[in-house]
Amino acid sequence: MKRQLPTPVRAAARWSGDQLTDLGRALLTPVEGRAPLLFGAERAWVRWLPYLLAFAATATLLPTGTVVLAHDYGLAVAVAGALALVQSVPLLVAVTRPLIAWWVMTAGVVLGAALTANTPTGAGPWPWPVPTLLAYVFLMPALALRERGRTLLAVWLVTLFGSIAASDLHQARAGESAAVVVALSGTVLLLGWSVRGRGQAQKLLAEQEQISEAERERSTLLEERARIARELHDVVAHHMSVITVQADSAPYRITGLPPEAVEEFGTIAAAARSSLSEMRRLLGVLRSEGAAADRAPQPGLEQLGRLVETVGRAGVQAELTVTPEVAGLGELPQAVGLSVYRIVQEALANVVRHAPGARAEVRLTAVGRTLLVRVENSPGGRPGVEGAEGTGHGLVGMRERVRLLSGRLETGATPAGGFLVAAELPVNSVGESPR
Template identity: 40%
Template sequence: MLADLVRPFTLALVKGSADPAPARPAFTVTTPRWLGLLPVHRLHLAFLADFVIAWVVFGTALNMMISEHDRRPLDAGIGMIYLTAISTALPIVLRHRWPLAAWRILLLGTLSTVVVPLELHRFAQPVFLPGVGVAAVMCLYSVAVRCERQITLAVWVVSIVFMWSVDQHAYTLGAGGIGLTVAALFGYNVRTRRSATEKLAEEEERTRLAEGAQAALAERARIARELHDVVAHHMSVIAIQAEAVPLRAQGDAAQLESGMADIRGLSLEAIAELRRVLGVLRDPEGRTETAPQPGLDRVGELVANARTAGLTVALTWSGSADGVPQAVQLTAYRIVQESLSNVMRHAPGSPVAVAVVREPAEVRVCVVNAAPRVVPPPVGGAGQGLAGMRERVALVGGTLTTGPTPEGGFSVEARLPVEPA
């Protein structure tokens, strides 16, 4: 308990230190060009004001003591007079860079004038020189701005006790106590506001970094969905085509050549889409790909590719794509693409019904396949396509319903709003 009480005073008098000075102090101006010969290019106005005040305090104290010394020589001599004047003015100059050290110098200098018989009562009443009060208030303010609260409190207590122990004059106790208290409170308020401003800036920076990381994650998820849709659909069609073409050709070179040409066309289309998706990542200048995204007008191509792969697909289209946002069109396209890919992987040979209906307020996409004739072996990574579809639908504010049908097939139905909610 006693150590906790003594620690603040130990920090204030011996061990403590102030926070680093601001990198760019306030009230700083750039020197004009016609003053280019000056050794500094930026002037700290507060420091310049402190220097002027210190010079006035030094001159006032020195003239007062030398005048009294000429009338009646002091026992301490002229050297002690200069040392006293310097110890009164120097802390004002040092308070911006080393506030706690400046207060200690002022305390020791004032203490020396009490211990050494300078007969200060001959200069002023109360005992303290006029400049001591100014220096004490300015130093205490700097300590409160740059030091911890416990150090500031200890400095204030030591200053008040020292002032009371040296001079019990009512004016000294009243004016000095009020001045020191106001300086400490005002400096502490400035420190609190600066700390709050710094914390707010740090919080804004953390928020900015978090938003950037979130945006990066969202972009990675978007690219992953695009890559999954492109690779899964085209590779499924290509794999089925590669198996079906030799069986259908049965030695017919022309039909085999036609089937291989279809496989080549699907491969080139897959490569083109992969290049479009990866174009942003490979662009060193950050330019985005300007090629149009697939939309509802290309759903027929998906169905045609699926039919080429041997899938029986019935397409129903109702309405027009005019006025449908590109994001909604891309989402509908990817849902049809992923659904057909899932049928090829999990229910090969099953007939599929694809319906795209444009209603006034939404676009409804429905893909239903019948029960598979032969249950294929389990495919690794099952379920990722459905998760990607749900994410896409959620991004445009729609709803997705998936699940088995009573006949043993599978149904995917999405409702995509045309206008944002």
């Protein structure tokens, strides 16, 4: 009857076997992708740097290794050249396939150790001649920057146990080169793995920042659209209320209406009241949780003078100019008047925040049926004031309001160092459907 090992020992042995299996699989599975090292660099010379370094190392180690192996270790020149070729040329392959290059170089190291094992003790370090040692250490950064951490651990363990085994087999011939290779390869692999991990973390952080910025912009846009919709609710509700009152009072104001007309007016009034109720529900959805209803009337062009005076108390000398062409447009739709007020308000709030002490000019004019709004300020003379009163999100809100009216908005710095906001708003006559 066989004696079974204790459960903890069996578990430890099974775990060790699994880990060795994983390490062996890691040595046989390179990272997917064949892109060369540093292929994502912005500058061209950085992308070519791995090739240049690999070529320089190969061009140096190939003839040096041939001479050392032939002169110091007594190998035939042809054999020494072939061995140096196998030990140095993999550096060129390492730019795109470092794990395959490691396998080829490892085979060359083992073959070189076997061919030089019987050389005299004073011939040179064994099992790692200096050119072989340098080629092997030069390969480590390519592995560290491309392969997984488990693969790097397996490579270092193979280097460690291979060096120990070679030293045990030829104790009289072995020297300190094995310890040097184990220490240098481990250090380079660890440093390279750390650098790669830091680079990957920075890349992920940059990607997350881009995603967060995009989400913030989307959230700002949606919030601004909801705020504009809440303001326009008052405008639409006013017109619906007028329709309801006129439809309800029509049978009393107009005599001699047939019963069909009275019934039609009643249907119109009922539909208008139902629409008002639905709009109130919509407003409840758009309003932020806990936000109080704003019962103040929505502003328009008539309030622009008071707005300019308020900004003047904040340290910005503003001047309002309304040309006679604006009066020629007649009564403006409430949505247009509200949008003009909000655009001017946001533009002046930005002046207070970013250019206090500046002079600002607000100019309203008209060309045909298009209302032109222009807010221009000079450079500021003092540091900005945080928290200047605005109603939305600056340029985002302006663009949404202009887009709502099928207009056009231009913003940007002026040659004098100030800032310009220019909006073109098509104006339809009151009661005219937008085109």
